[in-house]
Amino acid sequence: MENSGSHPEVMVPPVEGVAGGGTAYGWSESGIQDPNLLRGSIDPLKVHSSELVHVWCMPNSANVGPQDMPRPLEPISLLAARNERENVQIALRPKVSWAGSSIAGSVQVQCSDLCSTSGDRLVVGESVKMRRVVPILGVPDALVPLELPLSQLTLYPGETTVIWVSIDVPTTQPPGQYEGEVIITAIRADAESTAQCLGKAERNQLYQELKSCLDVVEPIDGKSLDEVVERVKSASISLRRVLQSPSFSDVYLDNGLVDLMEEDAISNLSVRVKISLTVWDFILPATPSVPAVIGISDTVIEDRFGVEHGSSEWYEALDQHFKWLLQYKISPYFCRWGESMRVLTYTCPWPADHPKSDEYFSDPRLAAYAVPYRPVVSGGDTPKDFLQRQVEILRTKNHWRKAYFYLWDEPLNLEHYEAIRNMASDIHAYAPDARIMTTYYCGPSDAPLASNNFEAFLKVPEFLRPHTQIYCTSEWVIGNREDLAKDIIAEIQPENGEVMCSNPFPSVKPILLGRTLDAVQNHEYLICQVGSGVVHKVSFRVLFSYAARAYPALLKGKGRVGASIWVTPIQNRVIGTLQEWWTYVCMGPSDPHPNWHLGMRGTQHRAVMWRVWKEGGTGFLYWGANCYEKAMVPSAEIRFRRGLPPGDGVLYYPGQVFSSSQEPVASLRLERLLSGLQDIEYLKLYSSRFGREEGLHLLEKTGMYLGPERYTHEHMPIDAMRGEVFRTCRAESNF
Numbered sequence: 001m002e003n004s005g006s007h008p009e010v011m012v013p014p015v016e017g018v019a020g021g022g023t024a025y026g027w028s029e030s031g032i033q034d035p036n037l038l039r040g041s042i043d044p045l046k047v048h049s050s051e052l053v054h055v056w057c058m059p060n061s062a063n064v065g066p067q068d069m070p071r072p073l074e075p076i077s078l079l080a081a082r083n084e085r086e087n088v089q090i091a092l093r094p095k096v097s098w099a100g101s102s103i104a105g106s107v108q109v110q111c112s113d114l115c116s117t118s119g120d121r122l123v124v125g126e127s128v129k130m131r132r133v134v135p136i137l138g139v140p141d142a143l144v145p146l147e148l149p150l151s152q153l154t155l156y157p158g159e160t161t162v163i164w165v166s167i168d169v170p171t172t173q174p175p176g177q178y179e180g181e182v183i184i185t186a187i188r189a190d191a192e193s194t195a196q197c198l199g200k201a202e203r204n205q206l207y208q209e210l211k212s213c214l215d216v217v218e219p220i221d222g223k224s225l226d227e228v229v230e231r232v233k234s235a236s237i238s239l240r241r242v243l244q245s246p247s248f249s250d251v252y253l254d255n256g257l258v259d260l261m262e263e264d265a266i267s268n269l270s271v272r273v274k275i276s277l278t279v280w281d282f283i284l285p286a287t288p289s290v291p292a293v294i295g296i297s298d299t300v301i302e303d304r305f306g307v308e309h310g311s312s313e314w315y316e317a318l319d320q321h322f323k324w325l326l327q328y329k330i331s332p333y334f335c336r337w338g339e340s341m342r343v344l345t346y347t348c349p350w351p352a353d354h355p356k357s358d359e360y361f362s363d364p365r366l367a368a369y370a371v372p373y374r375p376v377v378s379g380g381d382t383p384k385d386f387l388q389r390q391v392e393i394l395r396t397k398n399h400w401r402k403a404y405f406y407l408w409d410e411p412l413n414l415e416h417y418e419a420i421r422n423m424a425s426d427i428h429a430y431a432p433d434a435r436i437m438t439t440y441y442c443g444p445s446d447a448p449l450a451s452n453n454f455e456a457f458l459k460v461p462e463f464l465r466p467h468t469q470i471y472c473t474s475e476w477v478i479g480n481r482e483d484l485a486k487d488i489i490a491e492i493q494p495e496n497g498e499v500m501c502s503n504p505f506p507s508v509k510p511i512l513l514g515r516t517l518d519a520v521q522n523h524e525y526l527i528c529q530v531g532s533g534v535v536h537k538v539s540f541r542v543l544f545s546y547a548a549r550a551y552p553a554l555l556k557g558k559g560r561v562g563a564s565i566w567v568t569p570i571q572n573r574v575i576g577t578l579q580e581w582w583t584y585v586c587m588g589p590s591d592p593h594p595n596w597h598l599g600m601r602g603t604q605h606r607a608v609m610w611r612v613w614k615e616g617g618t619g620f621l622y623w624g625a626n627c628y629e630k631a632m633v634p635s636a637e638i639r640f641r642r643g644l645p646p647g648d649g650v651l652y653y654p655g656q657v658f659s660s661s662q663e664p665v666a667s668l669r670l671e672r673l674l675s676g677l678q679d680i681e682y683l684k685l686y687s688s689r690f691g692r693e694e695g696l697h698l699l700e701k702t703g704m705y706l707g708p709e710r711y712t713h714e715h716m717p718i719d720a721m722r723g724e725v726f727r728t729c730r731a732e733s734n735f
Contacts, residue, residue, distance in 0.1 A: 288677055340415075
């Protein structure tokens with residue numbers, strides 16, 4: 001965490017970024033000076049809010065804690081593509097106390113729409129949202145939603161409060177320059193609330209008045225329209241009488257809340273933070289280019305929210321979590337661990353023949369989905385019957401290309417590997433083209449494969465081939481030796497790309513696939529020359545299974561496939577990732593390497609995805625996003641699991657911990673995961689225009705990411721990379 005701990009009169013060096021590349025969070029050489037101390041009783045309706053509160057802005061990669069000191073306020077300038085989320089932070093710190101109690105005072109925060117000169121707008125509450133940054137174990141992390149467009153915050157002496165502003169740009173948003181503002185106004189403290197000042201008799205009278213309103217309007221079922229209207233009128237009279245009672249006189253007479261102040265008072269006394277957003281013509285793909293599959297513990301949900309496995313409430317709870325997480329461009333899967341790290345994983349709790357299954361798997365935001373090896377909810381089917389029925393249904397769907405099976409987490413010995421092989425054989429018996437994913441960080445402990453640990457790790461594919469198609473390795477193994485990634489890929493994807501599998505479709509004749517992929521038969525393989533000139537051997541099993549889904553007549557020997565089937569990005573990706581390499585982080589790697597532990601730098605969180613792209617991974621896995629210690633009520637205190645680094649396995653929190661809301665609360669780390677995935681789309685766009693080598697050079701040229709121990713600690717290089725992509729790849733007709 002980046003805390004300066006300096007006195008406000010001392011010059012504070014920049015911590016996380018300065019202006020550059022489309023974002024202005026400037027730093028000036030001059031020190032920050034407090035105004036002359038205000039004397040006597042302070043009325044915030046008579047003093048400009050800038051005399052009472054420090055306000056400044058910080059980039060989304062900064063960790064702004066309670067002891068961070070003020071900086072000069074500068075306008076915010078942001079850049080975003082369409083279908084992208086961009087964030088910025090606004091920090092507040094009281095200069096003096098005006099509440100006359102244990103708090104420094106209260107401020108009201110109002111956010112406007114962002115409007116373009118052509119009349120287009122990004123609407124507050126829909127595209128523009130605000131959340132309060134809440135420290136967890138003293139580290140800024142939880143993002144608790146604020147009411148919009150108007151919220152009230154309490155400030156405490158000597159503490160910095162932070163607002164996280166998110167702007168979601170719709171896919172259809174017209175490109176252009178959008179302007180808006182966040183208005184911050186100091187208000188009269190309401191520490192001595194009306195409720196505290198009321199005696200018991202007055203509170204009882206108010207209670208009876210409000211209860212009578214409910215008694216009037218609630219029993220309206222079966223009533224005529226005229227009677228309903230009369231009941232509403234009666235309730236309105238009662239409510240107006242309550243609001244005009246002496247108990248609320250201070251509210252409408254003293255104008256303590258800013259929303260009751262006159263407009264000119266707001267204009268004269270408020271601090272206005274200007275926001276300028278450039279929306280450009282690039283549209284981030286609906287389906288992320290790199291699948292990020294993130295585990296959600298169903299047992300944690302069952303325990304904390306008191307839902308029984310398989311009940312209607314259980315389905316509803318899982319459905320809520322799944323839909324909420326999709327906004328972060330990740331591919332959630334639910335999971336529960338069994339003996340020896342055997343794991344049951346599934347993306348959809350409903351079976352494949354349920355309408356919800358298609359709804360889940362066809363969602364374009366979902367890049368990959370886990371298929372359960374056995375029933376998630378007990379039923380009449382045997383495990384093998386269940387597996388066969390699920391696979392037979394899913395293989396007929398266009399979304400089957402997203403499917404994978406995750407059967408075992410980090411096998412450690414030959415018994416574990418044998419179990420994986422057996423389960424994979426069961427699956428491939430029904431679906432020869434199914435993808436099996438296995439995570440690992442070492443070779444089998446009871447079968448030394450080489451003289452050292454890394455060489456043994458490299459030989460793991462020999463135990464898994466051909467029963468695994470996605471080899472998911474720990475970034476901890478690579479350490480700071482980024483060059484070792486090439487050795488891993490070479491072992492997983494050997495030069496000839498050979499897959500030890502005979503042709504299950506002997507009646508299928510070889511076909512000429514045209515310019516993009518030329519193929520001729522060579523025994524049980526097709527020798528394929530990809531456009532890059534690299535020669536691969538690809539089995540009939542893989543090649544024709546994907547072709548057959550697009551052209552079912554092929555399996556009947558009645559059709560021929562033209563070149564067009566292979567020119568789509570999806571089909572090229574399938575051939576190119578015949579055996580895929582994914583990576584994961586968990587307890588390790590530790591600082592200074594990229595990971596999502598609590599207290600790491602913001603750029604360190606974001607760099608997790610930079611590393612994936614630079615090393616050439618085609619997917620990413622994270623073991624858990626809600627794996628906190630067991631609790632039996634939703635509002636129970638969040639405790640990280642013992643023995644794990646703080647934050648490991650937790651990327652969001654139950655909403656009930658912070659308020660009455662049932663919506664999950666995101667962490668800063670989850671937002672930075674999303675930002676990292678969006679950065680990959682920028683890098684892929686740039687590489688598609690100028691080549692991957694130029695994309696790698698852009699990372700180095702900007703200083704954003706050079707390796708797992710050499711990446712920026714500041715925000716400016718991130719803006720420099722994004723700004724360069726914008727400058728070189730935008731349409732000539734725009735801006």
